[in-house]
Amino acid sequence: MGITRVLVANRGEIARRVFATCRRLGLGTVAVYTGPDAAAPHVGEADARVRLAQVNDYLNAGALIAAARAAGADAVHPGYGFLSENADFAATVQDAGLTWVGPPVAAVRAMGSKIxxxxxxxxxxxxxxxxxxxxxxxxxxxxxxxxxxxxxxxxxxxxxxxxxxxxxxxxxxxxxxxxxxxxxx
Structure with missing residues (x-):
């Protein structure tokens, strides 16, 4: 079964760019946001939105996976920054039965540490x-x-x-x- 709805685990311009690509591909979109971002453009542009409890939940794999499930997303795109270079997050997304829209976990692990x-x-x-x-x-x-x-x-x-x-x-x-x-x- 293919991807139908993508949660973007990011905000602002990053999320908006991923949403635009998803729309071109016919995929639904899910925004995550916190209180300070409630009126941000990316929130209004998504097909669905899930409010995160705390600002640091952008770095909380459990909160992001719960948001994906709550919104009916079957895939997670990390955007860039935040958890995009975190191999454990990529693996956790896959372990949760969601599609990771990014490089293979092994590649993220290899390149996630600049050292x-x-x-x-x-x-x-x-x-x-x-x-x-x-x-x-x-x-x-x-x-x-x-x-x-x-x-x-x-x-x-x-x-x-x-x-x-x-x-x-x-x-x-x-x-x-x-x-x-x-x-x-």
Whole structure:
């Protein structure tokens, strides 16, 4: 049986773009939203909508799967950011009997960690930059981009132009990645 209705586990412009594609394919759409997003365009443009209890439910696999079931969705599209790079979420969607609209779980797992993805690329002969070691960066090497492995959607990224700020920016990127993605790397 094919896909008939897709829950987009995202919001805003990301969800709207996926909805537009779904409409072109003749698929129904489901928006998820929280209180602050209740009047957002993506909510009104979906065929069905499910309010999430808390803002952090965009990162809650159980809440998203419950929303998909409540709205009669048979597939989940992650959009990008949030849980789109989380292999456990992709697997949980499939384990719930829903279709995962994204790369295979193994590919998400391999590429979801920038650290592991970089190792894979290096092993395949793709040139990669060395890891940033804050203790060895010199003023001449600046600016540098600090990017959390677990980050996505611009979160966990810091441009450093002053060497004295480097340690603090690395710590801030880790805190932001932990808060947004549950992983400080």
């Amino acid at each position: 592991e993805a970089k190792k894979m690329m290096a092993a395949a002969g793709v040139p990669v930059l060395d890891e940033l070691d804050p203790d060895t960066v010199s003023q001449e090497q600046l600016p540098v981009l600090v990017k959390a492995s677990a980050g996505g959607g611009g979160r966990g990224m810091r441009v450093v132009t002053d060497l004295t700020a480097l340690a603090g920016e690395v710590a801030a990127a880790r805190r932001e990645a932990q808060s947004a993605f549950g992983d400080p790397t």
